[in-house]
Amino acid sequence: MKSKDSRLVADLLKDRHSVRKFDPTFNLDEDDLELIIKAARFSPSSFGILNSRIIVIKNKTFRQSLLPYFYYQTALVDCSVYLLFVVDHGDYILSESIFKARKYILDPETLTKHEIDLSNIISSWDERLTWGEGFNPTQWSIAQTYINMTASMIQAEQLHIDTTPHEGFNQVQLTKFLQERGYLHPHEVVGIGLALGKVNPEQTHANNQEKIRKSLADYVLVID
Numbered sequence: 001m002k003s004k005d006s007r008l009v010a011d012l013l014k015d016r017h018s019v020r021k022f023d024p025t026f027n028l029d030e031d032d033l034e035l036i037i038k039a040a041r042f043s044p045s046s047f048g049i050l051n052s053r054i055i056v057i058k059n060k061t062f063r064q065s066l067l068p069y070f071y072y073q074t075a076l077v078d079c080s081v082y083l084l085f086v087v088d089h090g091d092y093i094l095s096e097s098i099f100k101a102r103k104y105i106l107d108p109e110t111l112t113k114h115e116i117d118l119s120n121i122i123s124s125w126d127e128r129l130t131w132g133e134g135f136n137p138t139q140w141s142i143a144q145t146y147i148n149m150t151a152s153m154i155q156a157e158q159l160h161i162d163t164t165p166h167e168g169f170n171q172v173q174l175t176k177f178l179q180e181r182g183y184l185h186p187h188e189v190v191g192i193g194l195a196l197g198k199v200n201p202e203q204t205h206a207n208n209q210e211k212i213r214k215s216l217a218d219y220v221l222v223i224d
């Protein structure tokens, strides 16, 4: 059992900082990695759809080959472990993923609930598709990865592991590269990445800077 860090989730988020320079000598503990993945796996998803999974990239030589797609962000290579959150294409969700979710989740006790959920998603999507340009099923699918990634990021902070979310990559080229090597199914796309490790000791000053955020008054509107 991991020793408990008693910080509240709000403070975990306040205290963490995105790292640009990782300590390349740090190795992430397997137990910590397991918890970080668990947090993502137990994240909620819209309609309970099982549209996402994680590719855990430990191999640094392989990460080196991905650098051009990440605009040469060195954090990709210098971090200890890199997580890629990948998802099903929108069209595949309607034809396959929802039925996979049904097979997984259905049991005699939840049968009714999930039957309703499935018809809900179909009618909801039919309605959304009438929005035309306003609804992109693949973007909807990718949006789910942000929830998974955030859960992993918070769990990592509680374990005193530094993180950086990465949206800065060429999604089309990275997806093609991974598909060509068989790491990604043809019906999948890359959603978001998360670097895990420890901040480079030379960069720790960056982690002591106060966070820049909107003031509470600018951020919150209360309708009583």
Ligand SMILES: Cc1cc2nc3c(=O)[nH]c(=O)nc-3n(C[C@H](O)[C@H](O)[C@H](O)COP(=O)(O)O)c2cc1C
Binding pocket: 016, 017, 018, 019, 020, 073, 164, 165, 166, 167, 168, 169, 211
């Ligand atoms: C969705 C998302 C994508 C991001 N993409 C990148 C990225 O590609 N490279 C990077 O260095 N930081 C990236 N960041 C980190 C942000 O720059 C950082 O969260 C922001 O500046 C606030 O700083 P903080 O995370 O230290 O609070 C990303 C953050 C989020 C939430």
